[in-house]
Amino acid sequence: MFLGALGTALLIAFHTRIPDATGLGLLLDNAAPWLGLVVPLLLLVALASRSRTSLAVLLVPALTWVLIFGPAIVPLSWTAPAAAAHTLTVSSQNIKAGTGAAAQSARELAANGSDIVALQELDAGSVQRVTDALGAAYPHHFVVGTVGVWSKYPLEGSRSLDLGLGWKRALSTRVATGQGEVSLYVIHAASARPNDHVDRDVMLEQLAAVVRADPHKNVMAVGDFNATSTDRAFAEMSTVLEEPNQDDGLFGFTWPRAPFAMMRLDHVLVRGLDVTSNTNVEAGLSDHLAVRATVNLPGD
Structure with a gap:
């Protein structure tokens, strides 16, 4: 019992230190929040043994989980600043290539009040369908390969980012809101599988370097990073941008959408911007939930 409790606490606290042999590190990193489920299992064992000592030992992994993950699951609604007179709402979704539902996703995200719609896994023909679906309300757009952004506001300095891969799955642009510029990044990181996540790691590392060098005060990055915030490869991103909590708390899991x-x-992810709302929404036929955040514009 003691070893189980101690081992669980150590895995929760130090999962990123476990060597990534045969993909073990990747699996542990991304499953880290779920390690807390071991605690109730150990509780059943402790209750069966009727040992007060065992019950006391359970406090170690339980408190470790709360200390590590507790701050991330506090509802944003408890501390979010009030919405200013001018806000910017950005939605992003991996629409899943082959569903034929890119335009549906775009329309539904626009209907939710998005000023900017960012999509990943665009396939042949979907760019024009999205542009037609969003119409004159979103007159500005920029697309790089399978990644695109549609905006109510002008986009300036738009450029593609290859992030070390030799092909482009990311972009950067500046959103000219009239209340100040927001530097925006959209990314679809390479896939991550056990023993096959080097390309993803390189993309995240280089994106972090690009963002760190960005001179703009107000920065936002959205997309499918193919990594959870507990993934060791995501750690560098966390040093340059912050992820706001969810409006209603908990982790805001986005994949898979079903079951x-x-x-x-x-x-x-943001820098220099006050986030008033951050939540997931359903859109289209993708296996990913969309993410949507509203920020106060820098001019307010």
Whole structure:
């Protein structure tokens, strides 16, 4: 019992230190929040043994989980600043290539009040369908390969980012809101599988370097990062941008959409912006939930 409790606490606290042999590190990192489920299992064992000592030992992994993950699951609604007179709402979704539902996703995200719609896994023909679906309300757009952004506001300095891969799955642009510029990044990181996540790791590392060098005060990055916030490869991103909590608390898992989400692979990250809302929404036919965040514009 003692060893089980101690081992669980150590895994929760130090999962990123476990060597990534045969993909073990990747699996542990992304499953880290679920390690807390070991605690109730150990509780059943402790109750069966009727040992007060065992019950006391359970406090170690339980408190470790609360200390590590507790701050991330506090509802944003408890501390979020009030919405200013001018706000910017950004939505992002991996629409899943082959569903034919890119335009549906775009329309539903626009209907939710998005000023900017960012999509990943765009396939042949979907760019024009999305542009037609959003119409004159979103007159500005920029697309790089399978990643695109549609905006009510002008986009300036738009450029593609290859992030070390030799092909482009990311972009950067500046959103000219009239209340100040917001530097926006949209990314679809390479896939991550046990023993096959080097390309993803390189993309996240280089994106972090690009964002760190960005001179703009107000920065936002959205997309499918193919990594959870507990993934060791995501750590560098966390040093340059912050992820706001969810409006209603908990982890905001986005994938898979059915039967229930188990990981948050899709993120909204910010710097220099006050986030008034951050939540997941259903859109289209994708296996990913969309993410949506509202920020106060810098001019307010």
